[in-house]
Amino acid sequence: MTATTIPTTTLTADAVPSTMRVFTANVRAEWTKLRSVRSTVWTLLATVGLAVGFGALIGASQMSSWDNLDAAERLRFDPTSFSLSGLFLAQLAVGVLGVLIVTSEYATGQIRATFGATPQRLTVLAAKATTFTGVVLATGLVASFSAFFVGQAIFASKGLDASIGDPGVLRAVFGGALYLTGIGLLGVGVGTLLRRTAGATAGLVGLLFIVPIVTGFLPSSFQETIGKYLPAQAGMAIFNVIPDPRALTPWVGLAVLLAYGAIALAAGAATVTRRDA
Amino acid sequence: MIELNDVTKRYGSTVAVDGLSFQVRPGEVTGFLGPNGSGKSTTMRMIVSLDAPTSGTVTVDGRPYRDLRFPLRHVGALLEAKAIHPGRSARDHLRWLAESNAISRRRVDEVLEQVGLAEVADRRSGGFSLGMGQRLGIATALLGDPATLLLDEPVNGLDPEGIKWIRQLLRSLAAEGRSVMVSSHLMSEMALTADRLVVIGRGRLITEGTVADVVGQASTGSVRVDTPEPERLRSLLVRAGNTVSTEVDGALVVTGTTARDVGILAGDAGITLYELSPQSASLEEAFMELTRDAAEYTTGAAA
Numbered sequence: 001m002t003a004t005t006i007p008t009t010t011l012t013a014d015a016v017p018s019t020m021r022v023f024t025a026n027v028r029a030e031w032t033k034l035r036s037v038r039s040t041v042w043t044l045l046a047t048v049g050l051a052v053g054f055g056a057l058i059g060a061s062q063m064s065s066w067d068n069l070d071a072a073e074r075l076r077f078d079p080t081s082f083s084l085s086g087l088f089l090a091q092l093a094v095g096v097l098g099v100l101i102v103t104s105e106y107a108t109g110q111i112r113a114t115f116g117a118t119p120q121r122l123t124v125l126a127a128k129a130t131t132f133t134g135v136v137l138a139t140g141l142v143a144s145f146s147a148f149f150v151g152q153a154i155f156a157s158k159g160l161d162a163s164i165g166d167p168g169v170l171r172a173v174f175g176g177a178l179y180l181t182g183i184g185l186l187g188v189g190v191g192t193l194l195r196r197t198a199g200a201t202a203g204l205v206g207l208l209f210i211v212p213i214v215t216g217f218l219p220s221s222f223q224e225t226i227g228k229y230l231p232a233q234a235g236m237a238i239f240n241v242i243p244d245p246r247a248l249t250p251w252v253g254l255a256v257l258l259a260y261g262a263i264a265l266a267a268g269a270a271t272v273t274r275r276d277a
Numbered sequence: 278m279i280e281l282n283d284v285t286k287r288y289g290s291t292v293a294v295d296g297l298s299f300q301v302r303p304g305e306v307t308g309f310l311g312p313n314g315s316g317k318s319t320t321m322r323m324i325v326s327l328d329a330p331t332s333g334t335v336t337v338d339g340r341p342y343r344d345l346r347f348p349l350r351h352v353g354a355l356l357e358a359k360a361i362h363p364g365r366s367a368r369d370h371l372r373w374l375a376e377s378n379a380i381s382r383r384r385v386d387e388v389l390e391q392v393g394l395a396e397v398a399d400r401r402s403g404g405f406s407l408g409m410g411q412r413l414g415i416a417t418a419l420l421g422d423p424a425t426l427l428l429d430e431p432v433n434g435l436d437p438e439g440i441k442w443i444r445q446l447l448r449s450l451a452a453e454g455r456s457v458m459v460s461s462h463l464m465s466e467m468a469l470t471a472d473r474l475v476v477i478g479r480g481r482l483i484t485e486g487t488v489a490d491v492v493g494q495a496s497t498g499s500v501r502v503d504t505p506e507p508e509r510l511r512s513l514l515v516r517a518g519n520t521v522s523t524e525v526d527g528a529l530v531v532t533g534t535t536a537r538d539v540g541i542l543a544g545d546a547g548i549t550l551y552e553l554s555p556q557s558a559s560l561e562e563a564f565m566e567l568t569r570d571a572a573e574y575t576t577g578a579a580a
Contacts, residue, residue: 017379025347025378025379028376028377032369032372033373036370037365039364108361108363109361110360112357114377115326117374117377117378118348118377119326119342276328276329277327
C-alpha cells in the first residue's frame with residue numbers, strides 16, 4: 001500500500017464540533033441506550049400500570065366506604081389528588097430507572113465506553129438527564145392523565161368526579177407528570193453520586209419512603225415543619241386542588257422537589273468529573 | 278501519535294505509574310510490554326482520560342484526550358472486552374457509540390462486517406463468548422476510522438485464526454499510516470506484530486526500541502557448544518569466569534561470553550568442537566530478564 005491515509009487530517013480540517021453538537025449527539029446516543037434495553041420499556045409500563053392500578057384500587061375502596069365517612073372527611077375528599085395517589089407507588093419505578101441509567105453503566109463497565117467516547121463528562125450527564133426527562137415526562141403524562149380519568153370514572157358512581165376543566169385540575173394532573181420527572185431526576189442524581197445500584201436504590205427508597213415514616217415518630221411540631229419539606233411530600237402538593245393546610249402550596253412544593261433533584265445532580269456532576277471512571 | 282511526558286499515577290501510597298515517558302508514532306505498531314500489575318492498563322486508561330495522571334502530561338495528536346471533541350474519530354481504544362450492557366445487542370451498542378460521535382450508521386454495519394460479527398449483531402451481547410466480546414471491542418475501536426489505535430490485550434480469548442486475523446489487521450492499520458499501540462503478555466506475538474517495543478516494570482520504563490534492540494539489550498546471549506570432551510572444556514570455561522550448564526543432549530551452554538572467545542579457548546587447548554553456535558535470546562527471555570532487573574532494582578532501592 002503506497003497511499004497513506006491518516007483520517008484525522010480530513011477531520012481536523014472540519015471545524016471543531018461545538019459543545020451543543022456534542023450534546024445533541026449524546027442525546028441521540030442516550031436515547032438509543034434507553035430504547036435498546038428491554039428493562040426500560042418494562043419499567044415505563046410498570047410506571048403507568050402502578051399509577052392507574054393503585055389509583056383505581058384506592059379510589060374504589062374509598063367509594064365503598066364513602067357512606068361511612070363523616071362530614072369533615074367528605075369535605076376533605078379531593079377527587080383529583082385522590083385519583084393521583086397511585087403515583088406515590090409509580091415513583092418507585094421511575095426513581096429506580098433514574099438510578100439505573102447511571103449505575104448500570106458502572107456495573108457493566110459500559111461507563112468507560114461512554115466517557116471514552118465523550119470525555120466531556122458533564123455534557124454526558126446533561127444529555128442523560130435531558131433524554132431521561134423527555135422519556136419520563138411523556139410516560140408521566142400518560143400515567144397521570146390515565147390515572148385521573150380512571151379515577152374520575154370510579155368517583156362518578158357517587159357523583160363526586162372532578163372535570164379536567166375545573167379550576168386547578170389541569171395543573172394538578174399535568175403536575176403529576178412533573179412530579180414523576182422530579183423523582184426520576186433525583187434518582188439520576190443519587191445514582192451519579194453513589195455509582196452503585198444497591199446503595200443508590202436504598203438511598204432513594206429511604207428518602208422517599210423511610211424518612212417520612214421516621215419523621216412520623218418525631219413530636220408533632222417537628223412533623224409539621226419538617227415533614228412537608230421532604231421530597232415526596234413536598235412534590236405531591238402539586239396534586240392538591242382543594243388546599244391542604246398541612247402541605248406546601250402546589251408550585252412551591254414542586255419547586256422544593258425539583259430543588260432536591262437539582263442538588264443531587266449538582267453533587268453527582270461535581271464528583272463525576274473528579275473521579276477516575 | 279501518542280505522547281507521554283513524565284507521567285506518574287498514584288493511588289493513595291501506591292505508585293502505579295512512575296515517571297513514564299514514551300511515544301507511539303504513526304505508521305508503526307508499538308508493543309507495550311510489562312508483567313501483570315506493571316501499570317500497562319493504568320497507562321492506557323490515562324491516555325484516554327478515564328484516569329487522570331497525578332502528574333505529567335499525556336497527549337494524543339498534541340492535545341489532551343479530554344479536550345478532543347468526538348474523540349472516537351481520533352483514537353479507537355479496546356481497553357476491556359465487554360464494556361457493554363449484557364442486554365444490548367452488538368449493533369445497538371455500536372449504534373449509540375456512533376451517534377455519540379456523529380458517525381454514520383452505515384459505518385456500524387461496516388465494522389460489524391469487518392470483525393465478523395454481522396450474523397450475531399442483533400443478539401443480546403450477554404451471551405457472547407470471550408472471543409466475540411473481543412471482536413466487538415475491536416469493532417468499537419475501528420468505529421471512528423481513527424488515526425490512532427489503542428488495544429489492551431486484543432488477542433485474549435481469540436482462537437488461532439482470530440489471532441492471525443488481529444496480527445494482519447494491526448499490520449495493515451500501521452501500513453495505512455496509523456499509530457497503533459498494543460499491549461500483550463504474549464511476547465512471541467509481539468515479535469511477529471510489533472515494530473517497536475516499550476517495556477515497563479513496576480510502572481517505570483525499562484527500555485524501548487525496535488524488537489531487535491530490545492532483545493539485544495537483554496544480557497542472556499549465550500553460546501551452545503558440543504564437544505567430545507565436555508568435562509575438560511567445562512573446567513576451562515569455568516576457570517575463565519563463565520557460567521556453564523549442560524543440555525540434555527550433552528552439549529554445553531555458556532553464558533557471559535561470545536562464540537569467538539569459546540572457539541579461541543577450545544583451539545588453544547586443542548579441543549575438538551562439533552558445534553559452536555551463538556544463541557540469541559528469545560523475546561520471551563529478553564522480557565523476563567529485563568523485568569527481573571526492574572524488580573531487583575525496586576527492591577534494592579526500597580532497602
